[in-house]
Amino acid sequence: MKPELAAVYHELLRRQKAGEKSVYLSDETLQVLRDVAAAAEAEAPAKVEPVAKEPAPKPKVTKPSRPTAKMANEIPEVPAPPSVALPDGTKAERMKFLREKILSDDWCQSQLKPGKKVVPGIGSLEAQIFFCGEAPGAEEEIEGEPFVGPAGQLLTKIIQTMGLSREAVYIGNIMTYRPPVPGPVGNRPPAATEMAYCLPYLLAQLEIIQPKVIVALGKTALDGLLGADPKRRMGKIRGHWQSFNDISLMPTYHPSYLLRNQGLQAKRHVWEDVLAVMEQLEMPISEKQRSYFLKP
Incomplete structure (x- = not known):
């Protein structure tokens, strides 16, 4: 407090204690008070108006991107396909040799992420039908078995509706490993060079099993x-018969297509292809089976 103001303050305090309720102030004293007040106001920091805070931006949620065409083209140079010479022996012995060769393939192993598995075919060595897809997916490379995800579960239902079991047919893919993608999720169709590398393994499986019919599941497999x-x-x-290595080949939609297209017509198309396979193999077909997915 400035000396002038302190003197006035103490004098007023003294007079209040003395019982005085009013006091006369000279013009000089009033001017001192005015000067002190003006100086205090000039020295006071300027009043800062509060700035309205902008609302915090909402965190941006990014969905896992589906592999783009550019990603699909970012494929490492694939080596020459392996040579597969099956030994003599029983079907079981030859398949054991082949599975060990597939599972130990250095290139296939190098394309896997840690903890994932190569996926050879599985099923009956006496199967008349070979269901052939394009490549394993996320669930398959975890289990090491083809068609165990949602599409595989639907394929199993189709097989059961035929009057067969999953164990009575053979199920595999052209690819023995899942085509790698840049991100943590997503699938991409295998490149022609990748399928060409794995094709000898498929041919060896066909040589052992000798099925009467191959069902190609989807355009990529075809x-x-x-x-x-x-x-x-x-x-x-x-629905139109083709031929592969002198084996009858029936093209049809991949089960994942039916998962995306739940309409009755899509289901009937696939079932008609299945009926054609059953007729080719002279399997019994009931009227109930023939009428599946027809419009009422």
Whole structure:
């Protein structure tokens, strides 16, 4: 407190204690008070108006990106396909040799993420039907078995509706490993070079099993077997018999297509292809089976 103001303050305090309720102030004293007040106001920090805070931006949630065409092209140079010479012996002995060769393939192993598995085919060595897909997915490379995810569960239902069991047929893929993708999730179709590398393993499985019919599940699998054809359309070729290595080949939609297209027509198309396979193998077909997925 400035000396002038302190003197006035103490004098007023003294007079209040003395019982005085009013006091006369000279013009000089009033001017001192005015000067002190003006000086105090000038020295006071400027009043800062509070700045309205902008609302904090909402955290951006990024969905896992699906593999793009650019990602699909970022494929390492694939080595020459392996040579597979099956030994003499029983089907079981030859398949044991082949599975060990597939599971120990250095290139296939190098394409896997830690903890994932190579996926050879599985099923009866006496199977008449070989269901062939394109490549393992996320669930398959964990289990080391083809078609165990949602699409595989639907394939199992189709097989059971045929009057067969999963153990009575053979199920496999052209690829023995899941095509790697840059991110933690997602799938991409295998490249032609990747399928070409794994094709000898598929041919060896066919040589051992000697099925009467191959069911190609989806266009990618069909392209892997017959060679890519940009003019090929599943909507036109499905249900029409083809041939691969002198084995009857029936193209049909992949089960994942049915998971995306729940309409009755899509289900009937696949079932008609299945009925054609059953007729080719002279399997018994009931009227109930023939009427599945028909419009009422």
